[in-house]
Amino acid sequence: MTKSEFLLQLKNELKKNNISDLDDVLNEYEQHFAFKLADGFSEEEIAAKLGNPSELASQFIPDTSQKKYGGRKTVTIIGMIFANIFTGAFFLMLFIFAAVMGVVTVTSGVIGICLIGGYNIYNLIPGMPYLCAIIYAVSLLSFAILSAAACLYFVVFTRQLMRSYKRFHINVMAASAGKATLPSLPVYPLLSAKFKRRLRMLALSSLTVFAVTLVLGYIISAILAGNLEFWHVWGWFVK
Amino acid sequence: MNTQYKKGVLELCVMSILKRRDCYGYEISEYLSKHIDIADGTVYPILRKLKSDGLVTTYLSEDSGGPPRKYYSLTALGFETYEADKKEYLNFAKIVETLLEDEDYDKK
Structure with a gap:
């Protein structure tokens, strides 16, 4: 030829x-x-x-093996709409949780700084000797760091979860239309070992500092006030 | 060998070549037929299928002054698919090998 x-x-x-x-x-x-x-x-x-x-x-x-799902497209779309309503609510909950974590982080950070700087806006912070204030400030700041690390991981996790769901969504639609599907994405975030190690280190050390200073703060407060329930001595929670 | 089965494996081989660098169709055909006993023309349908699946893209490039050549390039999705399929294939091959080597274990 x-x-x-x-x-x-x-x-x-x-x-x-x-x-x-x-x-x-x-x-x-x-x-x-x-x-x-x-x-x-x-x-x-x-x-x-x-x-x-x-x-x-x-x-x-072209391969026709995947085309047999073609007739179920409408059913799939209706099913996916319901699935989306539930996952939408679920993701909304995750977002709100992330926002709450963010607020907690910022609040404890701000109160910590106020304690160190001696600012007391509207007298919101109960009175205490400055030594205790410093210890509680360190405690709050380390809690802020811990909370920030947790918040960061949570946001990354949520993002990956959404991407994974999006890929799943695309695949379901593609399969129902008889088109080729993409490989599914993992649910957990793929972070580098270094990043994970650092985040864990940060979380663990801030947790340790938080726990130690909290206990230390209580002990010192109790000694300075001469009472285990030092808050009565300093007149906290009394209007 | 079963052609349908061979086709899937050949897709994997083509992707492994493209993972290293972009190639034009003839290069891939030459490379594969050097190692595997297939008709030279089989590579082109595979390339086309990979393209329609979005695993590779093509672009024209005029090097060495000749007519423009169509280069094939692995997409991000292609990389992802290749890694997943490769793992799957190697696992499968390992199991098949164990089974075939062990075919007379009943006699022991």
Whole structure:
């Protein structure tokens, strides 16, 4: 078979199989001939090595194995709408939780700074000796760091969860339309080992400092006030 | 060998070549037919399928002054799919190998 015979046969077979972009396909085979001819092969040899045109043409037919789900598209869409309502509510809850964690972080940070600086806006912070204030400030600031680390991980986790759900959503729709699906994404965030290690270190050390200073603060307060329930001595919680 | 099965494995091989660098169709065909006994023309349907699945993209490039060549390049999705499929295939191959090597374990 010569080059033109091969290409003509291939073209006819492709047409028979309703393959789109005929020229695109034929172009590749033409180029193949060009390369091989340049290497000194004859047209017959090249055509023989390329394979049978009708067999090749049949390999261009897209896989139909996934198409059998086609008729269920409407059902899938309705199902996904309900699924989206529930997951939407679920994600909203996660967002609110993240926001609460953020507020807790900022608040404890601000109160800590107020204690160190001695600012007492509207007398919101109960009175105490400055030594105790410093200890409680360190305690609050380390709690803020702990909370910030937790918040960061939570946000990253939520983001990955949403991406994973989005991929799942796309795949379900694609499968119902008989299109190829993408590989699913993991639910947990893929963080580098270094980042995870650092975050864990940060969380653990701030937790330790928080716990130690809290206990220390209580002990020192109790000693300075001369009473285990020091808050009565300093007149806290009394209007 | 079963052609349908072979096709899946060949897809993986093509992706492994494209993972290293972008190639034009002929390069891939040459490389594969050097190692595997397949008809030279089989690679092009595979490339087209990979493209329609969004695993590879193509672009034209005129190097060495000749006519523009169509280069194939692995997409991000292609990389992802390749890594997943590769793991799956190697696991599967390992199990098959163990089974085949062990075929006469009843006789022991």
